[in-house]
Amino acid sequence: MADKKQGILQPLNPADSFTLAMDEEIRKEGMPGSLCGFALELSNKPDVDELQDRINIFLENFPVAQASLQQRGRRFYWCQREQQRQVFFQHPCSAGENQTKFFQQTIEKIINHNEPREQQSPIEFHLLEGVNQSIFLLRWIHPFCDARGAELILKFLMAENPGQLKKFTLDSGKPLVNQQLDKYKWWQKIALFLKAKKHIETIDQYQSIIPLDQQQLQQKPENLRYEIFRSSEQQTTQIGKIARKQAGLTGANLYYQGCLMRALEKINPEFPGEAYCVPYAFNLRKSKVLTPVLGNHVCALFSQATREQVQNRSQLFQHLKQQNANVIRKKMDYAFLPLMWAGSWLSLEKYGKTLRQSYKTGTERTSFWFSDIGQMDFKGQQFFNADIEGLFHLCQVSTPPALALLSCQFQGQLSLTYNFIEPQLTRDWINQLHDYYLEELLAASN
Amino acid sequence: MQEFSAIPRLRDFIFQELIFVESPDQFGNDDDLLEAGMDSMGIMRLIMFIEDEFGVTLPDTEIEPDNIGSFNALDNWIKKHKN
Numbered sequence: 001m002a003d004k005k006q007g008i009l010q011p012l013n014p015a016d017s018f019t020l021a022m023d024e025e026i027r028k029e030g031m032p033g034s035l036c037g038f039a040l041e042l043s044n045k046p047d048v049d050e051l052q053d054r055i056n057i058f059l060e061n062f063p064v065a066q067a068s069l070q071q072r073g074r075r076f077y078w079c080q081r082e083q084q085r086q087v088f089f090q091h092p093c094s095a096g097e098n099q100t101k102f103f104q105q106t107i108e109k110i111i112n113h114n115e116p117r118e119q120q121s122p123i124e125f126h127l128l129e130g131v132n133q134s135i136f137l138l139r140w141i142h143p144f145c146d147a148r149g150a151e152l153i154l155k156f157l158m159a160e161n162p163g164q165l166k167k168f169t170l171d172s173g174k175p176l177v178n179q180q181l182d183k184y185k186w187w188q189k190i191a192l193f194l195k196a197k198k199h200i201e202t203i204d205q206y207q208s209i210i211p212l213d214q215q216q217l218q219q220k221p222e223n224l225r226y227e228i229f230r231s232s233e234q235q236t237t238q239i240g241k242i243a244r245k246q247a248g249l250t251g252a253n254l255y256y257q258g259c260l261m262r263a264l265e266k267i268n269p270e271f272p273g274e275a276y277c278v279p280y281a282f283n284l285r286k287s288k289v290l291t292p293v294l295g296n297h298v299c300a301l302f303s304q305a306t307r308e309q310v311q312n313r314s315q316l317f318q319h320l321k322q323q324n325a326n327v328i329r330k331k332m333d334y335a336f337l338p339l340m341w342a343g344s345w346l347s348l349e350k351y352g353k354t355l356r357q358s359y360k361t362g363t364e365r366t367s368f369w370f371s372d373i374g375q376m377d378f379k380g381q382q383f384f385n386a387d388i389e390g391l392f393h394l395c396q397v398s399t400p401p402a403l404a405l406l407s408c409q410f411q412g413q414l415s416l417t418y419n420f421i422e423p424q425l426t427r428d429w430i431n432q433l434h435d436y437y438l439e440e441l442l443a444a445s446n
Numbered sequence: 447m448q449e450f451s452a453i454p455r456l457r458d459f460i461f462q463e464l465i466f467v468e469s470p471d472q473f474g475n476d477d478d479l480l481e482a483g484m485d486s487m488g489i490m491r492l493i494m495f496i497e498d499e500f501g502v503t504l505p506d507t508e509i510e511p512d513n514i515g516s517f518n519a520l521d522n523w524i525k526k527h528k529n
Contacts, residue, residue: 249509250486287483289466321506328490374485 007080009067012143013175014337015284015296017344019142020069020076021352023117025398029221031421032114034142037394038150039107042134046384048090048127051136054157054384055088055125061156061169064294068118069143074345076143078122088125099130104226110139111394112223117141123153136383145294147373147393148283152293158381172291176284177299181337189338196335199327203302204358208365209273210400211264216424221399223422227430228392229438233412239441247317253280253372254320256407256441257303260368261310263436267429275306276367279356282333299336300355301327302365313443369397369404369419376410392417399424452500452524453517459495460517464488475517489514496520502527 012020023034059065066087067078093102106128122144128135138150145153156168173179181189210217231239243255261276281298309319327333336355343351358365371393378388392415393406402421407414416437418430453475461470465483473482484492492514493504502524513523 248506249511249514250489253486282487286464286466287485287488325490325506328487328494333487 005072008072009064009078009080012076012078012344013177013295014340014344015175015177015298016143017076017348017351018300018340018355019146019296021343021348021355022398023142024348025352025356026396027117029399030114031221031224031396031399032112033117033120033396035111035113035394035396036140036142036147036150037107037111038138038147038154039392039394040136040154040378040383040388041390041392042136042383042386043389044132044386045129045134046127046136046386048384051125051127051157051384052088057165058153058156059087061165062294064144065121065123067122069120069122069141070118074347085121087121087123088127090127090129092129093131099133103128103130103135107135107137107394108223108225110137111226111396133389134386142395143296146281146283146296146298147371148285148297149293149295151373151376152290154378155290156293158378158383167290168293170291175295176292176297177337177340180284180334181341184338192331192335193338193342195330195332196339199332199335200355201359203277203304203365204360206275206277206304206306207273207361207363208275208277208358209264209271209307209367210364211268211271211367211403212400212424213271216402217400219423221402221421221424224394224396225420225422225427226392226394227418227420227427227434229416229418229434230390231414231416231438231441235442236409236412236414239414242442242444246314247321251317251321251324254303254324255317256372256405257370258305258310258313258316258320259440260370260405260437261305262313262316262440263433264367265307265310266436266440267433273307273367275304276310277302277304277365278368278370279366280370299333299340301333301336364398364400366401368401369395370406371395371404372407374408376408378410390415395419397421450525450528452496452521455499456492456496456517456520459499460484460492463495464491475521477517478515479517479520480511480515484514492520496524500524500528 019034027033064078066081066084068081070077070079091106093099110126120141123140126137126139138153140150152168156165159165243252247255257278279300279302281300284297303320303323305316305319309316343354356365376391391410395404397404397419399421402424404419406417420430467473467482497503504527513519
């Protein structure tokens with residue numbers, strides 16, 4: 001018993017276990033697991049010594065950042081490593097090398113680096129030094145933190161003085177999933193659990209449309225690739241106005257999802273299946289809060305629209321909005337928490353299936369992964385003496401669906417990053433999909 | 447008789463559940479809630495809370511910054527539908 005607990009820094013929370021189930025699923029396909037990235041595009045090379053110092057302070061304050069994720073019995077824990085690994089890497093662009101190509105190839109190499117889970121560093125910091133620009137990339141394994149946590153890590157690195165750093169390390173108590181669960185009595189938890197199961201059963205009445213044909217499904221996934229598209233400020237404002245008109249003040253997220261459903265339908269109306277189904281996460285942290293930095297504090301929900309609903313733009317957005325309102329009205333958002341808690345005691349494979357796969361057919365439920373992290377506010381802040389000119393996100397994705405769209409806004413520009421798996425999907429296909437998507441985002445009416 | 451005000455309960459809910467501000471006491475009733483970080487999921491939660499707590503139905507078409515942008519705006523919106 002004593003051996004089992006030796007070197008344990010901390011256990012995973014139920015939301016961490018959920019992303020670990022995704023990690024397991026991706027690894028089973030021979031891919032590197034649930035690796036994610038957050039990249040800052042910089043005007044010049046930042047002050048490397050200062051950056052290294054701040055990374056060291058981060059590691060001192062968050063020892064889990066250098067831990068090893070290990071299974072002890074049925075559960076997983078962050079454990080102390082015998083030997084620390086390097087976590088900060090510099091990648092200089094060679095003289096004469098094309099900078100854009102260098103950035104893309106290096107990032108894809110980093111995000112596709114495959115190693116056993118126990119060996120993998122929870123987080124790595126990469127500085128790609130181009131000729132006249134640089135990119136600072138955080139790469140983390142998903143149970144270590146979520147996208148909001150990654151944003152907080154960047155804010156920690158950029159904080160102006162040690163007084164500010166303390167705000168990130170204040171003890172926020174139990175994981176937020178557990179804090180939410182503590183609000184309910186045991187019978188209320190059971191009622192919520194049953195509600196979530198019923199919700200999943202309702203979703204499972206339709207077979208999900210997956211944007212891959214049989215031949216693509218049988219191919220072995222090889223690499224994650226990404227393509228970034230940015231809308232101009234004018235175009236972004238226009239998209240915002242249309243989204244608000246069609247989906248309301250609370251529906252921007254749903255607008256992006258619905259437009260991608262329609263773009264996929266345009267690119268191939270023959271994809272088998274009955275309905276598009278998209279998971280979306282909501283964060284349990286309060287807005288603007290600086291803790292907790294580490295761990296996952298999200299709960300997953302699904303939006304779903306039948307092929308018929310997708311055909312009609314205004315009907316689609318009304319439907320998605322209504323569906324979302326019902327989810328919150330019926331407290332379905334919190335209903336998934338007891339399900340996640342209970343699931344975290346299952347094997348990773350069973351846990352993943354419970355929340356992700358259709359009960360009836362055992363096939364993939366998600367048509368694509370989607371995440372919108374909204375407005376990024378690094379306004380006026382420099383990154384170690386370099387201006388931040390842009391940013392984007394990355395995430396490994398299971399196959400199927402082999403496609404994830406990550407969006408955010410920075411300095412008035414909408415940034416859309418398509419993450420896709422080769423050979424199932426290709427850059428040409430993504431470019432074509434984006435043309436349809438942009439057309440949908442900018443479409444004023446039916 | 448003291449006039450009804452939803453503000454105390456709104457302040458408790460928003461600062462406990464939706465938005466973090468360092469000094470809630472210094473956050474004025476006219477200060478901008480959207481600027482303070484109220485996102486779409488937060489707005490939906492807030493509306494459900496208001497409907498449950500104050501027994502009003504708030505139409506989707508009125509979910510506008512003018513009605514949800516500050517505590518005073520929310521209070522006026524609730525009063526409009528309570529009467």
